[in-house]
Amino acid sequence: MSDFTNTATKRGFALPKIKGNAIVMGLYLLFLLLPIYWLLNMSLKNNSEILNSFTLWPQDLTFDNYITILTDPSWYMGYVNSMIYVVMNMVISLVVALPAAYAFSRYTFLGDKHLFFWLLTNRMAPPAVFALPFFQLYSSVGLFDTHIAVALAHALFNVPLAVWILEGFMRGVPKEIDETAYIDGYSFPRFFLRIFTPLVASGIGVTAFFLFMFSWVELLLSRTLTSVNAKPIAATMTRTVGAAGIDWGVLAAAGVLTIIPGALVIYFVRNYIAKGFALGRV
Amino acid sequence: MNKTVNQKAWFLILPVLLLVAFSAVIPLMTVVNYSVQDTFGQNKFFWAGLNWFKEMMASERMWDALGRQIAFSTIILAIEIPLGIFVALNMPKKGFWASTCLILMSLPLLIPWNVVGTIWQIFGRVDIGLLGYTLAAMGIDYNYTQDFYAAWATVIVMDVWHWTSLVALLAYAGLQSIPDAYYQAAKIDQASRWKVFRFIELPKIMGVLMIAILLRFMDSFMIYTEPFVVTGGGPGNSTTFLSIDLVKMALGQFDLGPAAAFSIMYYLVILLISYVFYTVMTNLDKRDGH
Amino acid sequence: MAKITLENLAHSYLPNPKHEDDYALKELNHDWVDGEAYALLGSSGCGKSTLLNIISGLLHPSQGRILFNDKDVTNAPTTQRNIAQVFQFPVVYDTMTVRDNLAFPLRNRGADPTYIKDRVQQIAAMIGMEDSLNHKARGLTADAKQKISLGRGMVREDVNALLFDEPLTVIDPHMKWELRTQLKSLHHEFGHTMIYVTHDQTEALTFADKVVVMYDGRVVQMGTPQELFETPEHTFVGYFIGSPGMNVLAAEVQGDTAVIGGTQIALGKGFGRPTGNVELGVRPEFTSLSAGDAGLPVTIKRVEDVGRHKIVRADFQGTEINILAGEGENISPDMNRVVFDNAGINVYSNSWRVAPEVA
Numbered sequence: 037m038s039d040f041t042n043t044a045t046k047r048g049f050a051l052p053k054i055k056g057n058a059i060v061m062g063l064y065l066l067f068l069l070l071p072i073y074w075l076l077n078m079s080l081k082n083n084s085e086i087l088n089s090f091t092l093w094p095q096d097l098t099f100d101n102y103i104t105i106l107t108d109p110s111w112y113m114g115y116v117n118s119m120i121y122v123v124m125n126m127v128i129s130l131v132v133a134l135p136a137a138y139a140f141s142r143y144t145f146l147g148d149k150h151l152f153f154w155l156l157t158n159r160m161a162p163p164a165v166f167a168l169p170f171f172q173l174y175s176s177v178g179l180f181d182t183h184i185a186v187a188l189a190h191a192l193f194n195v196p197l198a199v200w201i202l203e204g205f206m207r208g209v210p211k212e213i214d215e216t217a218y219i220d221g222y223s224f225p226r227f228f229l230r231i232f233t234p235l236v237a238s239g240i241g242v243t244a245f246f247l248f249m250f251s252w253v254e255l256l257l258s259r260t261l262t263s264v265n266a267k268p269i270a271a272t273m274t275r276t277v278g279a280a281g282i283d284w285g286v287l288a289a290a291g292v293l294t295i296i297p298g299a300l301v302i303y304f305v306r307n308y309i310a311k312g313f314a315l316g317r318v
Numbered sequence: 319m320n321k322t323v324n325q326k327a328w329f330l331i332l333p334v335l336l337l338v339a340f341s342a343v344i345p346l347m348t349v350v351n352y353s354v355q356d357t358f359g360q361n362k363f364f365w366a367g368l369n370w371f372k373e374m375m376a377s378e379r380m381w382d383a384l385g386r387q388i389a390f391s392t393i394i395l396a397i398e399i400p401l402g403i404f405v406a407l408n409m410p411k412k413g414f415w416a417s418t419c420l421i422l423m424s425l426p427l428l429i430p431w432n433v434v435g436t437i438w439q440i441f442g443r444v445d446i447g448l449l450g451y452t453l454a455a456m457g458i459d460y461n462y463t464q465d466f467y468a469a470w471a472t473v474i475v476m477d478v479w480h481w482t483s484l485v486a487l488l489a490y491a492g493l494q495s496i497p498d499a500y501y502q503a504a505k506i507d508q509a510s511r512w513k514v515f516r517f518i519e520l521p522k523i524m525g526v527l528m529i530a531i532l533l534r535f536m537d538s539f540m541i542y543t544e545p546f547v548v549t550g551g552g553p554g555n556s557t558t559f560l561s562i563d564l565v566k567m568a569l570g571q572f573d574l575g576p577a578a579a580f581s582i583m584y585y586l587v588i589l590l591i592s593y594v595f596y597t598v599m600t601n602l603d604k605r606d607g608h
Numbered sequence: 609m610a611k612i613t614l615e616n617l618a619h620s621y622l623p624n625p626k627h628e629d630d631y632a633l634k635e636l637n638h639d640w641v642d643g644e645a646y647a648l649l650g651s652s653g654c655g656k657s658t659l660l661n662i663i664s665g666l667l668h669p670s671q672g673r674i675l676f677n678d679k680d681v682t683n684a685p686t687t688q689r690n691i692a693q694v695f696q697f698p699v700v701y702d703t704m705t706v707r708d709n710l711a712f713p714l715r716n717r718g719a720d721p722t723y724i725k726d727r728v729q730q731i732a733a734m735i736g737m738e739d740s741l742n743h744k745a746r747g748l749t750a751d752a753k754q755k756i757s758l759g760r761g762m763v764r765e766d767v768n769a770l771l772f773d774e775p776l777t778v779i780d781p782h783m784k785w786e787l788r789t790q791l792k793s794l795h796h797e798f799g800h801t802m803i804y805v806t807h808d809q810t811e812a813l814t815f816a817d818k819v820v821v822m823y824d825g826r827v828v829q830m831g832t833p834q835e836l837f838e839t840p841e842h843t844f845v846g847y848f849i850g851s852p853g854m855n856v857l858a859a860e861v862q863g864d865t866a867v868i869g870g871t872q873i874a875l876g877k878g879f880g881r882p883t884g885n886v887e888l889g890v891r892p893e894f895t896s897l898s899a900g901d902a903g904l905p906v907t908i909k910r911v912e913d914v915g916r917h918k919i920v921r922a923d924f925q926g927t928e929i930n931i932l933a934g935e936g937e938n939i940s941p942d943m944n945r946v947v948f949d950n951a952g953i954n955v956y957s958n959s960w961r962v963a964p965e966v967a
Contacts, residue, residue, distance in 0.1 A: 057408035064405050065422050068479065071441045072425065074448045078440065086446055132333035139330035144321045151331065157592045158342050162540040164561035165581040168568040169345030192341040195334055211320075255432045255543040256561075260569065270432045274547065284446060291433045298428025302421050502666050503699040505686040507713040507760065517701045517712075 072295065079288035086284050101289035111290065114269030117183065119297070121258070121266065122251045124187035129194045129247050130240065137202035138228070142211060155196040163256045166192065171260050183266045186258045190251045197250065198243050205239025238308045245305045252298065269294055346585075352578035370579035380580060382555070383563040390559060391538040394477045398534060399527070401478065402485025407515070409490050423483040435547025438476040442468075442548070462549060466556045473545045473557050480544065481534060488530045492523030525602040532595045536588065560584060610676045610768035610801060612640040612663060617672030619658055625670065633658050634825045635672070640769075642677075645795045645802040647812035650822035651848070656805045657773055659822070663803065664771050665689045676768055692761025693771040697778050698753030700760075702746040706737060709745050710759050717764075731759045734794065751783040755790075762794070769801040776811065788815060809849050821845045837891070838952070843959045846889045852919060852930040854954075855895070859888040861955055861962075869925045871904050876950030877964035882957040892919070892930040894952025897939065903947035904929075911939055922946065 078086060079101050080094040089095075105111040139145075140152060170189050171180075179185040209232070217227040233240070259271040273290050356366040374380050405423075410416045426434070442462050444450035453460040462472040496519065504514045542561040545551070551558035551566070558566070564584065568577035619633040628634060633655045640646060648656045661667035663674060665686035673682045681689050701709050710728045732738045735755040740748070745756060754775055761770055772791075776784045792815060795802055806812050812819050813833040820830045821844070828842035829835075840846035846854030859868045864878045866888055873888075897908075897920060906922040906929060920931040920939065924946075931946055933939060955962045 057410075060405070060408040061410070061419060064408075065419070068423065068426055068483070070448070071437045071479065074441055075437050078446070090446070090451055092448075128337070132337055135330040136334040139327035142321055143324040143327040145323065145325050145327045148327075151335075153593070153596050155334070155338065156596055157589055158338055160536050160588050160592045160595075161342065162561055162564075162584055162588060164540065164542055164564045164568075165349065165585050166342075166345050167565060168574075168577065169348040171569070172348060173345055188337070188341060191337055195338055199334060249428055253428065253430045255430065256565070270430050273436065274432050284440065287436060288440065291429075291436050294430050294433050295425065295428070299421075299425060302424045302428060306417050306421055497697075499695040499697065499699050502664075502686070502693070503695065503757070503760075505666070506664070506691065506693050508687045508716045509712070510716065513716065517703060521703045 075288050075291050078284060079292045081285055083283065083285050101285040102293070104286050105289055105293065111269075111272060111286075114267060114272035114290075115293065117262070117266050118252065118258075118268040118270070121183040121186040121190070121268070122248060124183055125190045125194055125251045126244055126247045128187060129191055129198045130244065133195055133198035133202055133243070134233075134240075135228075137199045137206055138232070140199065140203045141206040141209075142214070155199055159193045159196040159200070161193060163193075163254070167256055167260045170257060174261055180261065181263045181265045185261045186266060186268070187251075189257045189261055190254060194247050194250055198247060201243045201246060202236065202239055205236050205242070209235050241305050241308045245301060245308070248301055249298070349578045349581050352574045353582050356575055366575065370575045371583075374576060374579045374583065377576075379563070383558055383560050386556075386558065387539060387560045390474070390541075391535055393474055394481075394538055395531065395534055397474070397478050398482045398485050399531060402482050402530065403489050403523075403527070405482065405486040406489035406493055407519070409486070411494070420487070423486060425483075426480050427483055429480075431543035432547050434476065434480050435544045438472060438479075438544075439548045442472050464553050466553060469549050469553060469557050472548060476544055476548065477538065477541070481537075485530045485534065488526045489523055492526035493519060496522050528598050528602065529595075532591070532598065536591055536595070539588070539591075611642040611678075612769060612801065613675040613678070614638040614640075614663075615673040615675065617662065617669055617674065619662060619667070619669045619671070631670075632825055633662070633669075636827050638820075638827060638830070640801060640803065642801055643799045645792075645815060645817050646804065647816035647819045648803060648805040648822060649807070649809060649812040649819055649848070651807055654822045655825040656822050658825075660693075660771050660773055660803065660805050663769070664691050664693050666693075690764065690766060690768045691771055692764070692767050692769075693773065694754065694757045694761060694775045696774045698750055698757055700745040700748075700753045700756050703744075705742055705744055706732070706748075706756055707741040709756050710741075710763050713760060713764055727763055727765075731763050734762070734797075735759045735790070750778045751780065751787060754779060754787065758791075762798070762800070767800065769803060772802070772804040774806055775804075776806075784811075791815065809851075813849070821848065823848075839954065839961065840889065841961045843887065843889060843956050846891070846954070850891055850893075852892055854889045854891045855929045856956070857888045857890075857924070857927060857929070859886055859955075861886055861888070866955070868904060873904070873948065874950070875953055875955075877953075879955045879962055879964055882955060882962045884958040887956045887959075889954040889956055890948045891952055892932040894949040895929070895931045895946050896949070897931055897933060897943040898945050898947050899940065899943045900945060900947075903945035905944055906931075906946050907944070908939070908941075 077093060080097050080099070081091075082096065082098050082100060085091065085094070085096055140148065166189075174180050174182075174185040174189070179188075213231065213235070214227065217231050222231065255270045255274070258268045259274070262268060262271060269290065273287060273294075353370055354366055354368070355363040356369070357363050409419055429437070441447040441449045442460070444454045444460065450460060459465070460468050462468040500518045500522075501514065504518060509517070540561055541559055542565065545557050545559060546562055549557045551562045555563075564577060564580050567573045567580060615637055616635055617633065617637070618631050618635040620631045622630050625631055648659065650656050658667065662669045665681070665684060665688075669682070673680055675681065676689065701712065704712070707728055710731055711724050714724045714727060728741070729738070732741055735758060737752065737755055737759070740752070745753065748756070757775075761767065776787060779787060788811065791802075791804075794800075804812070804815055806815075813836075817832065818830055819833060819836055821828050821836065821842070823842065823844040829840065829845045831841075836845055836849050840849065840854060843854070843856050846856065857868050859866045861867075861875070861879050861882055863880070864875045866873045866875055868888060904924050906924045908920055908922050909928075910921040911933075912919040912921065915935075917935055918933040918937065918939070920933055922929045922931055929946060955964075
């Protein structure tokens with residue numbers, strides 16, 4: 037009869053493929069994951085093994101480094117502080133950005149384009165330029181070494197980012213929905229909270245992801261504005277030169293622990309990331 | 319959509335305006351202030367006019383840093399953009415592997431920048447790092463703390479490692495939006511794989527690609543933490559890029575005047591590029607019918 | 609130009625189809641004659657796009673074979689089947705000029721440049737776009753782009769068949785007519801085998817020599833527009849074609865009489881004793897109102913005046929019957945019966961037509 041051998045493999049539309057795309061992806065992911073693996077590898081060794089022998093995986097598997105971090109306040113408070121100001125920043129940025137993005141998406145008003153451009157320039161502001169001025173500003177209002185200072189400082193570039201991303205999503209919600217709500221008797225705050233916000237939920241998710249990302253990873257400002265009380269983990273890590281030299285095992289463990297929140301956040305928003313990137317507003 | 323004219327929208331914008339003004343305008347005024355003043359110490363300032371600017375324009379140190387910065391940004395763009403597109407073309411489009419690849423690829427983007435630096439600092443060491451050890455075992459003399467080329471190579475590879483996924487994800491999102499019919503038509507027209515890329519895929523992702531290029535250029539122009547952790551700007555000042563130099567000046571040496579003038583120039587360059595970015599973005603939006 | 613043969617063809621989108629309902633396209637054997645213009649007509653989701661994509665090679669069937677001029681192409685990729693397909697929305701290469709768009713398929717095959725130039729000129733004249741040859745394809749209107757798509761499909765002289773997947777969907781209504789006419793004249797001039805998928809009966813009936821009606825993944829009838837109108841093989845065909853569609857009434861049929869809701873009707877032809885779900889189908893064109901005693905008793909609900917004729921919406925024991933009345937015909941309240949013209953009566957058993965016995 038006829039040849040059905042291809043039947044099982046060729047279902048659906050056949051898209052053009054680059055031969056060996058699995059190889060390319062495999063190599064690329066290997067490239068990305070190898071240094072991370074190495075960090076993990078080192079975090080599970082003790083210092084003598086690290087310095088005296090070179091092994092591809094821990095011969096003497098030990099969790100001591102992690103235990104050190106989780107029991108030593110000078111280490112784990114770093115994580116706590118970072119989480120505190122990141123979350124603060126996310127909340128502040130979202131709260132102010134939501135109404136602003138709404139305004140940009142629905143109304144034209146005097147100076148709107150210039151305002152939008154000005155916001156954009158802040159996203160592009162070099163932290164190095166603001167390091168010293170921020171230091172002086174927050175010291176002068178007595179907010180030096182507080183979480184709120186870092187949260188507000190990060191707002192400089194995070195708020196424009198939030199407005200920008202949210203505006204893109206809000207544009208997709210037709211104005212007719214607003215008008216119908218007003219006809220139905222909703223007041224503006226009630227409409228905004230109960231009708232509008234759920235419609236842009238995925239947009240808020242994407243925004244929250246990027247807000248988290250840019251605040252969590254930043255070092256310069258968060259280190260400049262803190263010393264003891266609000267010291268982020270990044271600062272703790274960059275100051276771990278002890279008398280005996282750098283404690284590589286603990287440093288590696290600290291590094292691994294900073295990757296985990298990021299991984300979790302990606303996992304939770306994985307379905308929405310594509311949409312956020314599609315808008316090209318990162 | 320048709321936007322209505324409504325000046326009351328300013329009330330909705332007000333919180334953002336206040337917050338960002340506080341965060342941006344006030345510090346900038348400080349910087350402008352410092353850039354036109356000089357001090358005898360003890361917090362006494364006097365007007366210095368454009369002296370700092372003149373000095374900076376003549377400063378070899380500034381031009382060197384700028385040169386290094388431009389070289390760095392150009393090199394990483396030349397690597398990251400094609401590589402990112404290439405990876406995006408090879409990514410699975412749906413199913414379990416698609417999400418897995420997305421998650422794994424995004425990982426470097428979410429690592430705190432100092433940890434990125436630490437990872438490569440360790441990775442490149444000959445005694446304890448996989449890369450350093452392997453290179454040494456192959457007989458290559460690799461020392462990023464002392465050798466100019468090794469330092470540059472390390473910093474570049476680190477940035478490629480760190481940010482290529484961003485380009486890839488943006489390009490991937492762009493590719494996903496191309497309707498199947500275009501690929502089908504290309505098959506019917508018997509187009510080769512390269513032609514499909516050149517005439518269908520590349521034009522359609524051009525918008526997202528422009529954004530990727532601009533973002534990467536600007537972010538690389540401001541780079542500070544990662545190279546600082548790995549090389550500290552060294553050996554010597556061979557990897558001292560603009561931001562590293564500025565921070566050294568401002569927070570290290572407390573040379574307020576020069577630092578401030580430097581900052582203003584730096585900021586103006588960024589503003590100029592932002593303007594280009596903004597124009598490109600709004601034109602793309604117009605083309606897509608917004 | 610080619611004859612296309614479908615042998616035991618069926619397709620399911622599920623990996624392990626068990627039940628007939630799992631199949632988007634149920635088994636069919638069909639010959640598409642070389643050089644004819646066919647319309648593939650049916651409502652959304654009936655499988656017509658699936659069938660088209662199987663023919664063009666964009667979809668591999670779960671079962672069966674396809675033959676072009678008796679050569680098995682089931683496993684041949686689209687590039688080797690030498691067909692042209694025009695999609696629902698215009699697919700043009702935006703960065704190229706109109707000329708380059710049309711030349712693209714020929715260039716990909718490495719044809720001679722002078723030949724390409726002549727051929728492109730020829731095709732451009734055919735679709736009426738000679739003036740725009742050097743324009744960039746990006747800024748053109750939707751109908752111009754569809755013409756380019758069409759031209760690109762026809763630029764290869766040895767194309768086996770032209771397939772159209774609802775190509776006029778995005779075209780403005782006043783341009784639809786013009787494009788349809790152009791397609792028809794192209795067919796007359798060049799005689800390609802054309803298969804045109806649509807859900808619009810007007811498009812199908814005016815474009816095609818033969819119409820293939822599909823319903824629920826199955827081809828229910830293939831025939832000329834005339835045949836589809838007068839002898840619909842399936843109640844769906846009767847309902848879908850014509851405006852308003854055929855009236856379908858439950859009935860008991862014995863020999864040459866039918867009993868519908870208690871009333872007896874003479875059929876004029878013998879139909880034996882059909883079993884199963886028996887229905888009578890009569891088009892409104894074959895009905896008339898009367899004031900006499902013969903025919904079904906009906907209650908008139910509405911009379912719609914559509915200019916050329918009137919449509920009388922009547923009710924018979926809960927079922928709606930549409931009756932056509934002439935423009936000047938007077939409709940009085942005592943006209944409470946509908947009479948059927950025997951020539952237009954069709955009997956259906958389980959939705960399939962029962963052929964009358966030859967006397």
